[in-house]
Amino acid sequence: xxxxxxxxxxxxxVTFLISNSLISQELTNPADLVNPRIGGVSHVxxxxxxxxxxxxxxxxxxxxxSPGISDSYLGGRIFGFPLNRPEHRGRAAITVxxxxxxxxxxxxxxxxxxDHDFExxxxxxxxxxxxxxxxxxDYTPTERCGFxxxxxxxxxxxVLVFQTTDDGNFNLKNEQNLLGSEAFNGIREYVNIxxxxxxxxxxxxxxxxxxxxxxxxxxxxLKFYVVFNGAEQVKMNYGISWIDxxxxxxxxxQEIPGWDFNKVVDQGRDAWNKELLKIKIKGxxxxxxxxxxxxxxxxxxxxxxxxxxxxxxxxxxKKTIKTTHDFYVDDWSxxxxxxxxxxxxxxxxxxxxxxxxxxxxxxxxxxxxxxxxQVSGDAKCMIGHHQAAIIADAWMKGxxxxxxxxxxxxxxxxxxxxxxxPWQEGPATEIDxxxxxxxxxxxxxxxxxxxxxxxxxxEKRQAVAVTLEESYDDWxxxxxxxxxxxxxxxxxxxxxxxNYKNVYNASTGFMSPKKADGTWVEPYDPKxxxxxxxxxxxxxxxxxxYSWFVPHDIDNLISLMGGKQKFSSRLDQLFEEPLNxxxxxxxxxxxxxxxxxxxxxVMGNEPGFHVPYLYVYAGEAWKTQKRIRQLMDAWFRNDVxxxxxxxxxxxxxxxxxxxxxxxxxxxxxxxxxxxxxxLFEEITIDLGGDKVxxxxxxxxxxxxxxxxxxxxxxxxxxxxxxxxxxxxxGGKIVLEMVSRPVTNEK
Numbered sequence: 142x143x144x145x146x147x148x149x150x151x152x153x154x155v156t157f158l159i160s161n162s163l164i165s166q167e168l169t170n171p172a173d174l175v176n177p178r179i180g181g182v183s184h185v186x187x188x189x190x191x192x193x194x195x196x197x198x199x200x201x202x203x204x205x206x207s208p209g210i211s212d213s214y215l216g217g218r219i220f221g222f223p224l225n226r227p228e229h230r231g232r233a234a235i236t237v238x239x240x241x242x243x244x245x246x247x248x249x250x251x252x253x254x255x256d257h258d259f260e261x262x263x264x265x266x267x268x269x270x271x272x273x274x275x276x277x278x279d280y281t282p283t284e285r286c287g288f289x290x291x292x293x294x295x296x297x298x299x300v301l302v303f304q305t306t307d308d309g310n311f312n313l314k315n316e317q318n319l320l321g322s323e324a325f326n327g328i329r330e331y332v333n334i335x336x337x338x339x340x341x342x343x344x345x346x347x348x349x350x351x352x353x354x355x356x357x358x359x360x361x362x363l364k365f366y367v368v369f370n371g372a373e374q375v376k377m378n379y380g381i382s383w384i385d386x387x388x389x390x391x392x393x394x395q396e397i398p399g400w401d402f403n404k405v406v407d408q409g410r411d412a413w414n415k416e417l418l419k420i421k422i423k424g425x426x427x428x429x430x431x432x433x434x435x436x437x438x439x440x441x442x443x444x445x446x447x448x449x450x451x452x453x454x455x456x457x458x459k460k461t462i463k464t465t466h467d468f469y470v471d472d473w474s475x476x477x478x479x480x481x482x483x484x485x486x487x488x489x490x491x492x493x494x495x496x497x498x499x500x501x502x503x504x505x506x507x508x509x510x511x512x513x514x515q516v517s518g519d520a521k522c523m524i525g526h527h528q529a530a531i532i533a534d535a536w537m538k539g540x541x542x543x544x545x546x547x548x549x550x551x552x553x554x555x556x557x558x559x560x561x562x563p564w565q566e567g568p569a570t571e572i573d574x575x576x577x578x579x580x581x582x583x584x585x586x587x588x589x590x591x592x593x594x595x596x597x598x599x600e601k602r603q604a605v606a607v608t609l610e611e612s613y614d615d616w617x618x619x620x621x622x623x624x625x626x627x628x629x630x631x632x633x634x635x636x637x638x639x640n641y642k643n644v645y646n647a648s649t650g651f652m653s654p655k656k657a658d659g660t661w662v663e664p665y666d667p668k669x670x671x672x673x674x675x676x677x678x679x680x681x682x683x684x685x686x687y688s689w690f691v692p693h694d695i696d697n698l699i700s701l702m703g704g705k706q707k708f709s710s711r712l713d714q715l716f717e718e719p720l721n722x723x724x725x726x727x728x729x730x731x732x733x734x735x736x737x738x739x740x741x742x743v744m745g746n747e748p749g750f751h752v753p754y755l756y757v758y759a760g761e762a763w764k765t766q767k768r769i770r771q772l773m774d775a776w777f778r779n780d781v782x783x784x785x786x787x788x789x790x791x792x793x794x795x796x797x798x799x800x801x802x803x804x805x806x807x808x809x810x811x812x813x814x815x816x817x818x819x820l821f822e823e824i825t826i827d828l829g830g831d832k833v834x835x836x837x838x839x840x841x842x843x844x845x846x847x848x849x850x851x852x853x854x855x856x857x858x859x860x861x862x863x864x865x866x867x868x869x870x871g872g873k874i875v876l877e878m879v880s881r882p883v884t885n886e887k
Contacts, residue, residue, distance in 0.1 A: 148473070151223035160869060165856050168421055172413035174434040177262045180784030181214030184736040184745065185729055187230065188212045189439070189788045191262045195409060196416040197469070198284040200381060201226040202267065203233045204235055214781045219271065220252040221276060223595040224287060224332055225381050227325055227516050229443055229471055229790040234330045235323050236304050237289070237377075241274045242297035243342075243368060246350035251302055251364075264438050265409025275882040279405045283396040286620060289377040290404050298341065299369045301377070304362065311365035316340045319367065320386045321601035326517035328456050330381055333389035337376040337400050342368040350391050354403065360732040370464065376400050383447060383454035383516065384461050392449060416441055419488040420802070424822030424841060433801050433820070436777070439794035440484055444469035447516060456518040457506035467492070468500040468623070470516045473789060475523035475680075477528040479750050480795040483806035486538050491831055494542025497532055501543065504551040509559060509566055521566040524603055524680050526555045533617035536624060538865045549621050555632065556618055561607050563600040564679070570595055572602070575657060581643040582607040584654030584678055586662050587670075601676040605644050605652050605749075610680075612641040615815065616693035617810040641691050645701055652688040654678040668721040669731045670742065681734035685715060685741035686749045692808040695758045715752070716740040716768065736786030737776045745786020746777050750796050753806050754815050762861045763847055763882035766818035770846045803824070803876065804863070812865035817844045819876065832871035840880045850877040 180189030190213045193202045193828045202223055206216025221236030231868075238251050253271035260269040267280040275294040280287065292300050308324040316339035322331045346364045347353050356610035369375050380393030397405060417437055422430060446467045447453045453468040454461050485493040503519070504510035510528050511519035530554045536545055559584065560566070561575050569577075572593055576582050584604035585591065596602055622630035645659055654662040654670075654677070662670070666686035671677035679687050689712075691698040699708045702713040718741040720728045727764060728735055737744030742752065753772060756764040776785035777797045784793055799805050803819025826834040852875045853863045863874065 148702060153357060156202065157745050163785050168418070168423075169843060170410075170414055171417040171434045171437075172264055172410050175264050175413075175417075175438045176431050176435050177264065177438070178214060178257075179432065179435050179779060181781045182212045183469070184782065184785055185733060186736070187787045188214065189784055190230065190582075192442055193262065193264065193267045193280065194282055194442065195265070195284050195412050197444065197446050198282060198447055199225075199288050199447055200282045200285060201229075202280060202287065203440070203443075204269070207235055211608045214257070216256060218252045219255050219269070220250065222280065222289070224379060225330065227471075229473075232306060234305075234325050235309065235321055235332055238302050238304075239274060239276045239278065239291045239293070240300040240302055241272065241276065241293060242293045243300060245274070245300060246302065246346055246349065246366060246814045251304070262731055263410070264413045279402065281402065281409055283385040283405065283409070284446065285382070285392040286378060286380045286396045288397055288402055290374060290402055292374045292464075293372045293379070296372045299372065299375055300836065301367050301369075301375070301814055302346075303365045303367075304390070306360055308362040309361075311345075311363070313343050313367070314884050319365075322386070326515070328383060328454070328459075328517050331386045331389045332379050332381050332385060333386050333393055333861070334377060334379040335393070336367070336369070337429070338369050338373065341370045352394050356402075368396045373672050376402065378517065382449055384449055384452060388449055395450060413438070416521075420798070420823040421825040422823070425801075429801070429820050431779045432777055433798065435779075436662050436794035436797040436801075436812070439788060440481055440791040440798060443471045443790050444499070445471040445516070454501070455506055456516060457503045457511075460506075464828075466498060466875070467495045467602070468502070469496045470503075470514050471790075473513050473520075473522065474527040474531060474793075475512070475525060476747055476789040476792040477795075478527040478534075478809055479747055479792070480799055481791040482531045482797045483534055483809055484798055486535055486540060487828060487834075490540050491542060493535060494540050497535055497540075497543045497548065500528055500532070501548050501551065505547070510555050511615075512566070519566060522564055524561070524563045524607050525608070526552065526559070526561075526614045527623070528552060529556070529614045529617040530809045533620050534806070537620060537810055537812045538868075539812075539869060545621065546625065548749040549618075549625055549627075552618060556611075556615065557636070560595065561594050561611055562597075563603045563607065563676075564597055567595075572596075576608070576640075577610070577637075579657075580640040580645075581655050582611075583657035584662050586656065587672075588679070599676070601672065602676065603676055603680050605678045605684070606680040606687055606690075608644045609641050609652060609687060612638050612691070615640070620810055638693060640726060641698075642701065645688075650688075650702060652690075655683065667720075668728075672735060674732055680748070681747050682732055682743050682748060683735075683741070685718065686743050686746070686752070689715075689752045689755060690748055692751055693810065695755065695807075699759060704813050705759040709756060709761050709764070712756060712759070712764070715738075734787070737772075739772070739775075743786075743792065744772050747792055751805070751807055754817060756809055757815050757861045761884070762816070763884060765815075765861075766847050767882065769817040770820075770843075773797065773800055774843075803838060814863055814865075815849065816848065816861040816863070816876070818848065828868065828871060832869075834868045834874070836874045836876070838878050840875040841876075845878040847879050847882045848876050849879045851875070851881050863885045 144415040177191035190203045204219045205221040207218045221238045223233030223236045253273040277292040305323040311321045317336045319334040375400040378397045380389040382389035448467045491591045513520035513522045615634040619631050619634035644652050651667040675683045702708045734746050735743045743749050753768045801820045802824045804814045807815045824836040
């Protein structure tokens with residue numbers, strides 16, 4: 142018995158040592174850790190999608206699943222495989238689906254059941270068995286191209302059906318080359334498709350699968366089929382272009398010159414490993430490492446490079462333009478200025494400079510600095526002019542690969558002449574002029590009728606949120622004006638950056654709606670007032686969350702709220718305050734964007750990202766450390782519900798990347814970071830140019846989450862912050878992790 146016990150102890154000891162040895166080994170293939178299914182079932186609104194692409198690539202892929210099922214993981218049928226998804230979370234542009242035999246065209250919906258247990262997804266490849274057809278579909282992309290393999294089990298002919306949802310066209314040039322195109326939001330995507338086997342038969346079909354001639358087949362929901370003899374595997378590769386079919390073919394020759402599918406898969410894996418290895422981690426649990434690298438992968442979906450080897454098509458002036466640098470589109474600045482752009486400033490500064498140059502060119506081509514620039518033009522969503530934050534953050538952190546004067550000219554035009562009305566672009570209206578004169582966006586009482594035609598019936602005025610976010614954007618502009626020696630502008634924008642004070646109601650302690658006559662809207666409930674989504678006064682979530690959005694002037698916000706002790710107590714209350722009813726559904730019915738709820742705090746929506754870090758500024762950093770760990774553990778996990786809100790193309794994921802590394806860019810535009818609580822014992826960040834930031838947190842664990850001491854480049858730091866200057870040439874941060882909070886801060 143004693144021998145068995147000793148043997149058991151030896152086995153346990155060896156297992157422990159091997160496990161810890163594996164954790165400490167150098168990570169070489171983080172792409173293998175990525176789980177694209179994380180978040181595939183949503184908490185409230187949109188799930189994530191298992192997107193297959195190259196980092197920042199023009200081609201994005203995930204299947205078209207069951208209509209009516211928004212949660213991508215729960216869709217039990219596939220209705221097509223897209224050749225591209227041009228916009229984040231957007232529709233497919235031209236799909237293809239294989240069918241067994243020509244009789245299979247009679248299947249009206251052209252779909253097949255699938256089983257996720259027979260599906261394999263990585264960032265760079267996809268494979269699934271279509272159960273109704275007994276056909277295995279394999280896929281891998283490059284930056285501007287894609288590669289399919291269709292492997293049937295039947296002996297019948299293999300049929301591929303191509304379909305569009307907007308105005309499309311197909312033309313079989315020869316027995317192995319198919320050209321196609323589809324209209325997409327006012328522009329056109331072209332595809333140049335090649336098959337490794339000759340086409341036996343082809344033609345157009347109607348919605349019932351019956352053959353029709355080309356003249357009757359034009360228009361939306363166009364279907365074109367090609368037939369291959371026998372049951373051999375068919376390989377299909379293609380290039381896409383926003384310029385023309387010829388350029389699509391050139392892109393294909395450049396990126397997939399042959400028929401070696403596995404070679405393209407391996408190249409994709411290498412490309413992902415190269416990007417993901419810009420951040421190396423040691424320690425943590427297996428699930429934490431998987432969640433981390435999946436979040437980092439999600440942070441590299443966009444912006445999207447549409448440079449087609451020296452040319453790009455601009456939807457902003459409808460011209461094909463020569464370029465000497467990469468040109469990027471597809472960004473939602475309201476979602477991405479907070480953490481996604483700051484993350485790229487660290488790990489891809491040259492790429493970020495090209496993104497800002499792209500913003501400048503789009504602004505000059507279209508007349509206004511875009512807010513949600515898509516491949517098809519500016520979507521103009523949400524509120525604020527947060528390109529000012531993106532550009533100020535880059536400049537103040539030392540990125541110089543763009544023309545600041547040109548950028549500032551456009552930013553100033555938006556700030557001085559443009560409208561601030563939610564989801565609108567264009568010249569100022571009377572309420573914009575009111576804001577610039579009085580210093581707050583005027584709110585309406587619930588019984589007042591909207592008189593400004595530009596204000597949308599669903600998005601409303603969002604009056605308090607507009608005031609808060611424009612105040613911050615103006616602070617960013619004041620920083621840029623100072624850099625350009627524009628003294629008068631600097632003073633003007635700095636003054637306007639204090640407008641947030643105009644909507645702070647000292648009697649309630651909340652940011653509150655103020656009418657044009659200077660009186661407060663009454664009655665007012667900071668939990669629910671403002672209609673669905675609180676949109677009369679806020680953007681998507683309530684005053685309990687928005688009242689903290691003064692990232693540029695935190696010390697004065699603390700003073701407004703009564704000093705550090707009261708400020709910290711109010712933060713405590715935020716995380717403990719009950720919902721506005723006995724169940725979560727009562728909150729969600731009034732705030733559908735509220736997810737990842739803790740008390741009144743909303744983790745799953747962007748305005749709250751910085752809030753848990755505010756304790757540091759109130760002198761209680763240990764509360765930040767405790768709260769950040771709780772939020773990461775509860776709401777970011779390695780499972781299909783492991784994202785707590787709308788991921789928004791890297792918004793939530795980049796928050797997690799920063800928080801898991803143990804620091805956060807509190808104020809984009811200010812070259813400073815605040816410390817949280819790192820999940821890992823060591824983090825190494827490649828800053829480019831042979832510069833490395835190394836963060837050591839020996840012993841970091843679920844219990845050892847608190848920081849007893851901190852050094853930056855060997856010097857002790859007491860305020861739990863460090864600057865961009867500290868790490869501009871690389872740096873080393875050492876954190877002493879302990880299991881009890883340190884409450885005697887200076």
